[in-house]
Amino acid sequence: MASVSVCQYHSGGFSFENCKRNALLEADINKLGFSSPAARKTGTTICGVVYKDGVVLGADTRATEGMVVADKNCSKIHYISPNIYCCGAGTAADTEMTTQIISSNLELHSLSTGRLPRVTTANRMLKQMLFRYQGYIGAALVLGGVDCNGPHLYSIYPHGSTDKLPYVTMGSGSLAAMAVFEDRYRPNMEEEEAKRLVRDAIAAGIFNDLGSGSNIDLCVITKGNVDYLRPHDMANKKGVRTGSYRYKHGTTGVLTKAVTPLNLEVVEESVQTMDTS
Amino acid sequence: KTRPFFSEFRVHSTTIMAVEFEGGVVIGADSRTTTGAYIANRVTDKLTPIHERIFCCRSGSAADTQAIADAVTYQLGFHSIELDEAPLVQTAASLFREMCYRYREELMAGIIVAGWDPRRGGQVYTVPVGGMMTRQPVSVGGSGSSYIYGYVDSNYRAGMSKEECLKFTAEALALAMERDGSSGGVVRLAVISEQGVERQAILGNQLPKFSTV
Numbered sequence: 001m002a003s004v005s006v007c008q009y010h011s012g013g014f015s016f017e018n019c020k021r022n023a024l025l026e027a028d029i030n031k032l033g034f035s036s037p038a039a040r041k042t043g044t045t046i047c048g049v050v051y052k053d054g055v056v057l058g059a060d061t062r063a064t065e066g067m068v069v070a071d072k073n074c075s076k077i078h079y080i081s082p083n084i085y086c087c088g089a090g091t092a093a094d095t096e097m098t099t100q101i102i103s104s105n106l107e108l109h110s111l112s113t114g115r116l117p118r119v120t121t122a123n124r125m126l127k128q129m130l131f132r133y134q135g136y137i138g139a140a141l142v143l144g145g146v147d148c149n150g151p152h153l154y155s156i157y158p159h160g161s162t163d164k165l166p167y168v169t170m171g172s173g174s175l176a177a178m179a180v181f182e183d184r185y186r187p188n189m190e191e192e193e194a195k196r197l198v199r200d201a202i203a204a205g206i207f208n209d210l211g212s213g214s215n216i217d218l219c220v221i222t223k224g225n226v227d228y229l230r231p232h233d234m235a236n237k238k239g240v241r242t243g244s245y246r247y248k249h250g251t252t253g254v255l256t257k258a259v260t261p262l263n264l265e266v267v268e269e270s271v272q273t274m275d276t277s
Numbered sequence: 278k279t280r281p282f283f284s285e286f287r288v289h290s291t292t293i294m295a296v297e298f299e300g301g302v303v304i305g306a307d308s309r310t311t312t313g314a315y316i317a318n319r320v321t322d323k324l325t326p327i328h329e330r331i332f333c334c335r336s337g338s339a340a341d342t343q344a345i346a347d348a349v350t351y352q353l354g355f356h357s358i359e360l361d362e363a364p365l366v367q368t369a370a371s372l373f374r375e376m377c378y379r380y381r382e383e384l385m386a387g388i389i390v391a392g393w394d395p396r397r398g399g400q401v402y403t404v405p406v407g408g409m410m411t412r413q414p415v416s417v418g419g420s421g422s423s424y425i426y427g428y429v430d431s432n433y434r435a436g437m438s439k440e441e442c443l444k445f446t447a448e449a450l451a452l453a454m455e456r457d458g459s460s461g462g463v464v465r466l467a468v469i470s471e472q473g474v475e476r477q478a479i480l481g482n483q484l485p486k487f488s489t490v
Binding site: 124127131134135155157159160165175 | 317338
């Protein structure tokens with residue numbers, strides 16, 4: 001295979017030995033009565049739409065660890081290249097690292113070809129990596145960007161299958177967001193209409209899905225320009241507390257007071273400077 | 278040992294079909310991809326070009342069939358450049374068979390390879406789950422195929438024209454989509470012959486109707 005690339009490509013298959021070991025460890029831990037820590041997942045609603053001049057990507061900002069919100073304002077729209085961004089749903093670490101790896105390889109590839117990277121290239125790299133790991137990397141992605149062939153939008157599933165469509169949604173809130181898209185999507189929308197549509201789709205996910213919440217981030221990609229709007233809409237501002245449960249000073253009466261002074265004297269004092277240059 | 282089937286897998290649960298006629302082949306597929314009970318893509322294109330006049334119809338796991346098709350497209354393209362002539366449909370089918378049989382334990386892919394080459398004209402080869410390969414004049418595949426074996430066996434005649442084959446395929450697929458929950462959307466058709474490839478899509482309201490209930 002003729003390839004003049006400098007990026008580190010994986011050779012040989014993936015060894016699944018560690019997966020067997022992990023399953024055994026999991027069983028052992030469960031026998032002792034403990035449960036292994038849950039991976040932080042982005043419950044998520046992410047979506048993307050192709051409009052007249054480019055693509056609009058949208059995402060909510062809630063990251064969950066089981067039933068608890070781990071991060072109220074996490075960033076799910078990841079940078080791949082100056083003209084390509086990727087929203088990630090699924091296991092937060094997986095989406096973060098996968099997009100970073102492909103972003104790095106794509107930059108090397110772009111320097112090697114001397115051209116702006118194409119969205120289909122990023123799609124190929126992502127799908128081949130995810131297929132190699134047979135779904136064990138829990139990353140469901142919405143990849144969008146504008147290149148020399150126009151605007152493109154892909155949805156990429158953890159097992160490595162992809163779809164190229166004019167509008168896509170992913171994540172636990174994808175059904176709510178897709179309902180909004182199926183109702184109001186039209187081909188060749190204007191930018192404001194497209195941003196409103198994506199905002200409403202993410203809002204549908206935020207308010208109807210427990211795994212999604214907080215703010216709406218938007219990323220508008222056109223030829224030669226990217227608007228990263230974070231946050232585009234703070235749909236869930238923290239309210240102002242209207243009551244106060246503080247007790248006034250003197251509410252609890254003091255019966256007795258005993259003061260015991262601790263006699264401490266400085267014995268030795270040494271200063272060690274650190275070279276921080 | 279069989280691989281457990283999770284609903285998180287995206288599958289082309291599908292109906293796919295291919296028919297040989299004098300001068301080429303007609304291939305067709307539905308357009309539904311499901312994740313459990315949710316339709317992840319209602320306008321999927323399951324007729325994938327492998328070479329200029331060779332296509333494959335994909336059913337089974339979406340990820341597996343996309344990866345296999347990409348790999349075979351690369352191998353066939355390389356082979357064709359080395360030979361400096363158009364590849365044979367049998368070669369493409371053999372490449373699919375090699376991969377599907379070698380990795381039969383890990384894959385879930387039912388593929389129909391169809392196309393036209395100068396040596397043997399229009400050909401249809403079926404490579405079902407497990408990795409067998411055989412040439413058939415007409416072949417159906419996917420979960421919806423169970424419902425139309427009777428229709429296909431009783432209505433297929435050797436020596437049909439291109440238009441008759443298109444009508445036959447469209448009606449068979451429409452019947453399968455009507456009965457199989459995992460098939461639906463639009464009917465995608467393609468005619469591959471010496472002249473090239475003509476593609477068409479039959480949308481919901483234009484599908485052939487059978488039942489008045």
